[in-house]
Amino acid sequence: MQSIHISALWRISRCKGFAVEREKYEAVGGIDIFYQIKNGCFVQHLSDDWDFGIKIVANGGSNTYAHHAMVQINSRRVDYLLKEVINGIAYGADGIIVMKDVRTGVDTGFQGDLNDDQSDLAWDYSIKDFVPKNIILPLLLNPKLYNDPQVIDFFGFDLLNRIIDRIEEIKIESGILNFRPIHLYKTPSYRLYFEFRDEIFSRMRKYIGQDIGYPPELPDCLDEVLRLNPDDFHKFVYYFCEDRESGCAHNYFANGGVF
Numbered sequence: 001m002q003s004i005h006i007s008a009l010w011r012i013s014r015c016k017g018f019a020v021e022r023e024k025y026e027a028v029g030g031i032d033i034f035y036q037i038k039n040g041c042f043v044q045h046l047s048d049d050w051d052f053g054i055k056i057v058a059n060g061g062s063n064t065y066a067h068h069a070m071v072q073i074n075s076r077r078v079d080y081l082l083k084e085v086i087n088g089i090a091y092g093a094d095g096i097i098v099m100k101d102v103r104t105g106v107d108t109g110f111q112g113d114l115n116d117d118q119s120d121l122a123w124d125y126s127i128k129d130f131v132p133k134n135i136i137l138p139l140l141l142n143p144k145l146y147n148d149p150q151v152i153d154f155f156g157f158d159l160l161n162r163i164i165d166r167i168e169e170i171k172i173e174s175g176i177l178n179f180r181p182i183h184l185y186k187t188p189s190y191r192l193y194f195e196f197r198d199e200i201f202s203r204m205r206k207y208i209g210q211d212i213g214y215p216p217e218l219p220d221c222l223d224e225v226l227r228l229n230p231d232d233f234h235k236f237v238y239y240f241c242e243d244r245e246s247g248c249a250h251n252y253f254a255n256g257g258v259f
Contacts, residue, residue: 018049019069020056028055086118088125088254124216125254132189132253135200140167140179140188154207159199166192190241190249194222195234219252 031052179185197215
């Protein structure tokens, strides 16, 4: 079981880095590390890397996925954060964002390889981060993908159309027509995760590999609603996901509600 998790995690994690040609990087002014503040005022944004990527594409750049690209990184931070990643608190818990001490020589209290239980737990938190961010969010932010042949092939017409219909319903329910400003896309992404998780995982098992497995268990509160009163499930999911910054959803997704 442990080897399955690690192989699948590698397949996912290796796609998270990106490289940009120097000319394009300089043409858009690089990554704006002060993207939250403009002229002394807070501005709406996705995040520094999202904003940078949007500017690159708007400036004539295009995306290319390098399937076999590999880079060397400094793993010191990963080593020091491994315990937090395994336990789903890498970005804090219960609404508290934790500052990490990554100095050399600091005893983190974690030694050795992962056992099976730790591997399972790390996988659950990783996949719960991956699906809303990399499977659902692109559809939410880019309707052009609705007609992309690869997207259609991955989801299938039926599932894709139901997700699209649900996105439109959520827009009407929330009164939000544009999910791009910061925070607005998070609750819808999490809602869609819960509502379509079984079918999305089924498609991932088909196109990525059977070792993707099945969705992690629902939070106890949602599991109970689904068993006892399934008609109320969507309503409870909404309130659960709205609590993503400080409550159960924060701990369930283990990322502080921040993509």
